[in-house]
Amino acid sequence: MATTSDAIARGADAIDRRAWAEARAAFEDAIADDAGPSAQEGLATAATWLDDGDVAIAAYEEAFRGYRDAGADADAARVAVWTAVAVHDFRGQVAVARGWLARARRLTEGDASAADTCALAIGLEGYMRLLRDSQPSQALPVIRQAATLAHAADASSVQFVLLALEGLALVTLGDVATGMAMLDEASAAVAVGEVPDATIAATIYCFVINACERVRDVDRAGQWCDAMAAYCRQMGDEVMGQQCRTLYAGVLLSRGEWNEAERTLEDATGRLRLTRPAMAADGLVRLADLRRRQGRLEEADALYRELEQDPFRAQGEPLATLGRAELSLARGHPQEAADDAERYLRMVDPEEKARRAAGLELLARARAATGEPAAARAAADTLGTLAVALGTASVRASASLADGAAAGAAGEMERARTSLEDAVDGFEQAGAPYDAAVARAMLAPVLAVSGRTGRASEAERAADHAFRALGAARPGWISPVGRKVVDDPAGLSGREREILAQIASGRSNEDIATGLFLSVRTVERHVSNIYGKLGATGRHSRAIATAYAHEHHLV
Numbered sequence: 001m002a003t004t005s006d007a008i009a010r011g012a013d014a015i016d017r018r019a020w021a022e023a024r025a026a027f028e029d030a031i032a033d034d035a036g037p038s039a040q041e042g043l044a045t046a047a048t049w050l051d052d053g054d055v056a057i058a059a060y061e062e063a064f065r066g067y068r069d070a071g072a073d074a075d076a077a078r079v080a081v082w083t084a085v086a087v088h089d090f091r092g093q094v095a096v097a098r099g100w101l102a103r104a105r106r107l108t109e110g111d112a113s114a115a116d117t118c119a120l121a122i123g124l125e126g127y128m129r130l131l132r133d134s135q136p137s138q139a140l141p142v143i144r145q146a147a148t149l150a151h152a153a154d155a156s157s158v159q160f161v162l163l164a165l166e167g168l169a170l171v172t173l174g175d176v177a178t179g180m181a182m183l184d185e186a187s188a189a190v191a192v193g194e195v196p197d198a199t200i201a202a203t204i205y206c207f208v209i210n211a212c213e214r215v216r217d218v219d220r221a222g223q224w225c226d227a228m229a230a231y232c233r234q235m236g237d238e239v240m241g242q243q244c245r246t247l248y249a250g251v252l253l254s255r256g257e258w259n260e261a262e263r264t265l266e267d268a269t270g271r272l273r274l275t276r277p278a279m280a281a282d283g284l285v286r287l288a289d290l291r292r293r294q295g296r297l298e299e300a301d302a303l304y305r306e307l308e309q310d311p312f313r314a315q316g317e318p319l320a321t322l323g324r325a326e327l328s329l330a331r332g333h334p335q336e337a338a339d340d341a342e343r344y345l346r347m348v349d350p351e352e353k354a355r356r357a358a359g360l361e362l363l364a365r366a367r368a369a370t371g372e373p374a375a376a377r378a379a380a381d382t383l384g385t386l387a388v389a390l391g392t393a394s395v396r397a398s399a400s401l402a403d404g405a406a407a408g409a410a411g412e413m414e415r416a417r418t419s420l421e422d423a424v425d426g427f428e429q430a431g432a433p434y435d436a437a438v439a440r441a442m443l444a445p446v447l448a449v450s451g452r453t454g455r456a457s458e459a460e461r462a463a464d465h466a467f468r469a470l471g472a473a474r475p476g477w478i479s480p481v482g483r484k485v486v487d488d489p490a491g492l493s494g495r496e497r498e499i500l501a502q503i504a505s506g507r508s509n510e511d512i513a514t515g516l517f518l519s520v521r522t523v524e525r526h527v528s529n530i531y532g533k534l535g536a537t538g539r540h541s542r543a544i545a546t547a548y549a550h551e552h553h554l555v
Contacts, residue, residue, distance in 0.1 A: 003033075004035045004039075007026050007029040007033065008026070009040055011024075011026035011030065011042045011043075011046070013431065015045060018198070019051075020049040021050065022498060023046040024043060024046040024047060027042040027043035027046060031043065035070075037063040037064075037066025037075070041059070041065035041079055043054045043055070043059040044060040044063060044079075044082070048082075048086060050273065050278045051275035051276070051456060053086065057083065057090065057091075065075050073105070073108075073114075074108065077105075077107035077108045077114055077118070077121070078117045079387050080101070080103045080107065081100070081117060081120050081121050081124065084096075084098070084099075084100035084101045084121075085165075087100065087126070088273070089276050089278070089279055091278060091419075092277070092278020094128065094132055094312050097124075098125065098128065101125055104117060104120075106124065109519075112153075115152060115153035115155040116150060116158050118149055119146045119147070119149035119153060120146070120150075120155075123142075125142055125163045126139045126140075127143075127165060128190075128534050130165070134349050134352060135191075136349070137173065139174070140170070141312075143165050143544070144166065145512050146158075147159065147162040147166060148164055148190070156189075157195050160189045160190070160204060161203055161204055161207075162197075163185060163186045164182065164203075164204045164208060165207060166182055167179040167180065167186065167208075168207045168210060171214060172354050172355065173352070173353065174354065174386075174390060175391075176217075176354070177391070179211060180217070183208040184220075185225050186207070186208070187204055187205060187208045190204050190205065190231065191227050191231065197444075197465035199425055200243055205224065205231070206242055206247060208221075208341055209228070209251060210247055211249040212251065213247060213250050213251060214354035214355055215357070215394070215395055216358075216394030216398065217393075217430075218251065218255055218394060219431050221254070222255055225248045238393050239288070244405045245280065245283075246268050246269065246283035246286055248264060249261045249264040249268065249286055249453075252264065253286065253289065253290060253293075253434070254431075254432050255485075256469075258293075258294075258471055258472075258499075264285075265290065269283035277312070279311075279315065280305060281312040281316035281320070282315065282319075284316065285303075285316055285319045287303055288304050288307070288327075289323055289326070291303065292323070293434065293470075293473070295371075295472070295473025296329060297327065301327060303325065304323060304324050307320040308320070318348055321340050321344045322341070324340075325338075325340030325341045325362055328340060329362070329365065329366055329369065329477050333495070334373040334494065335370050335493070336475065337369070338366035341359050344359040345359045353543045354390060355396050355438055356386060357386055357390065358398070360379050360383035361379075361399070361401060363375075363379040365401075365477070367403045367407035367409070367539060368408060369477055369495075370493040370494075371492050372409070373409035373411075376402075376406035376409050376410075377523065379402060379406070381398075382453075383398065383399045383402050383405060384399045385391055393426050393430040394427065397422070397427045397429075397432075400420070400426055401419070401420065401439050403415070403418035403419040404423060404443070405520070407419060408442075413446055413450050414450065417446050417450060420421055420443040421443060423442075423443075424436055424443060427439055433469075434466075434470055434472060434481040437462075437466035437470070437476060440460075440462050441463035441464075441474065441475070441478045443459050444457075444459040444463065444480075446459040459480065460480070462483045488552055489552070490533045490534055494524060494546075496529060496530050498532070499512055499523060499526045499527065500545060500548070501550050503530075503545050503549070531544075
C-alpha cells in the first residue's frame with residue numbers, strides 16, 4: 001500500500017522530470033492523506049507551471065501556515081517569497097506581493113542559514129522598484145544589498161539572477177557596456193547549467209532580452225533568444241516564461257521575422273489572457289505594434305483600447321501610450337502623435353535613458369510632420385546626446401533618422417540626406433530591416449529634391465520591396481518620391497497643407513471630411529489652425545487661404 005511519503009517522493013521525482021501534471025496528481029494524493037506543508041509546496045510548484053494560479057496561491061498559503069505552525073520559519077520564508085511571485089504574476093497584486101516579501105525578510109532576519117531566501121526577497125523588492133515603480137536609481141542599491149547577501153550565502157542561482165537584475169538596472173540608467181556584460185555572464189551561466197532552478201533561469205533570460213529591447217540591441221537579443229529557445233527545448237518546457245516569449249517576439253519583430261513573431265504573440269498573449277491576465281499587457285502592446293506595421297490600423301486601435309482597461313493598464317504603460325502615438329502618426333494625425341510622444345516622455349523617469357530613446361525619435365518625426373522644425377530639432381538633438389551615452393547601433397541609427405527628419409522639416413536637405421543615409425546604414429548593421437526600410441523611404445524624396453533622381457528611385461524601390469517582403473504597409477506619413485517640394489513660409493503641417501489644397505479647390509468642410517475620412521469637427525479644427533497661421537480673419541479668410549495656396553504652389 002502506497003504511503004504519504006511515497007506520494008511525496010513521486011511528486012518530487014516528477015518535478016525533477018518536469019512532468020507537472022504527474023507531480024500535481026502525486027502531491028494531491030499526499031495531501032489527501034494529510035501530508036504536511038511540503039506536499040502543499042510541491043502542489044503549488046506544479047500548479048504554477050500548469051498555469052493554475054488559484055490552486056498555486058492557495059497551496060502556497062497552506063504551506064506557509066503549515067511551516068509556521070511547525071516552527072520552520074526558514075521554510076515559511078521561502079514559501080512566502082514564491083507566494084509573492086505567484087500573486088504578482090497571476091493577479092498583478094503588487095501591494096500583496098510586497099507584503100509577502102516583507103514577511104520573508106522578517107522571518108529570515110538574523111538567520112544565516114536562510115540568507116539565500118532573504119537575498120531573494122530583497123532582490124524581488126529591487127525588481128519591483130525597477131520594473132513596476134520605474135525607479136532604477138532607487139532599485140540599484142537594493143539589488144546590490146541582495147547580491148551581497150547571496151554571495152555570502154554562496155547561493156549560486158540567486159547570485160546569477162541578481163547579477164542579471166543589476167545589469168538590467170545599469171542598462172536602464174545608461175551604463176550599457178557594464179550592464180550588458182553582467183547580463184551576458186548570467187545568461188551564459190544558464191546556458192551551461194549553473195542555474196538549476198527553471199523559474200530563475202527563465203527570469204534571467206527575460207532580463208537580458210528586456211535590456212536588449214530597451215536599447216534596441218537586436219543582434220545580442222537575437223543570440224540570447226536563440227539560446228533561450230534551445231534551453232526550452234532541452235528542458236521540455238513549452239510554457240516556460242510566457243511573458244519572456246512576448247519580449248522574444250518583440251526581438252523577432254525587429255529582426256524582420258514577422259510570421260514567427262505573430263505566432264508567438266498570439267499564442268503567448270492568448271495563454272496569458274486566460275491564466276495571468278495582469279502579465280498579458282506586454283504581449284498586447286507588441287501585437288498592436290505588429291498590426292500597425294502591417295497596416296491593420298483598426299485592429300491595432302482595438303488592442304490599444306483593450307490596454308486601457310484593467311488589469312492591463314498598469315502593466316501596459318508607458319509602452320501603450322508610445323504605441324498609440326505611432327498609430328496616430330500612421331493615421332495622419334501628427335499633432336496627436338506628438339502629444340502622446342510627449343506624454344510618454346513625461347511618464348518615463350529622466351534617469352531611464354534606455355526607454356527615452358524611442359519616444360524622442362517619434363517626437364522628432366511627429367514634430368517634423370506638424371511643420372515645427374525647431375521642436376523636431378530639439379527632440380533630435382536630445383536623442384543624439386542620448387545615443388552617444390547608450391552606444392548601440394540601433395539607437396545611433398535612430399538618432400540619425402530623427403536628425404534627418406528634423407533637417408528635412410527645416411529645409412536643410414543636405415543634412416537630411418547624410419543623416420538618413422547614416423540611419424539606413426546603421427539599421428542594416430543592427431539587423432533591423434523594417435527600420436532600415438523606413439529610413440530608405442524617408443531618404444528617397446530627400447534625394448529627389450536634391451536632384452539625385454536615379455538614386456531616389458532606387459531608394460524608393462528598395463524600401464517598397466522591403467515592406468512587401470516583411471508584409472508591412474508603407475507608412476502613410478512618409479512622403480513618396482514625386483510629391484512637389486512645397487513653398488510654405490507659414491509652416492503648415494502636412495495634414496494642414498492637404499486640407500488647404502481642398503479649400504483652394506472649392507470644397508466645403510463637409511466634403512473635405514468625407515473625402516479624407518475625418519469628422520467635420522476635426523476638419524474645422526484644422527481649418528481654424530490654418531487661418532491662424534496665415535493671419536486670415538473675418539469673412540475673407542477662405543479667400544485669403546485660397547490665394548496663399550496658389551501663390552505658394554500648394555495646389
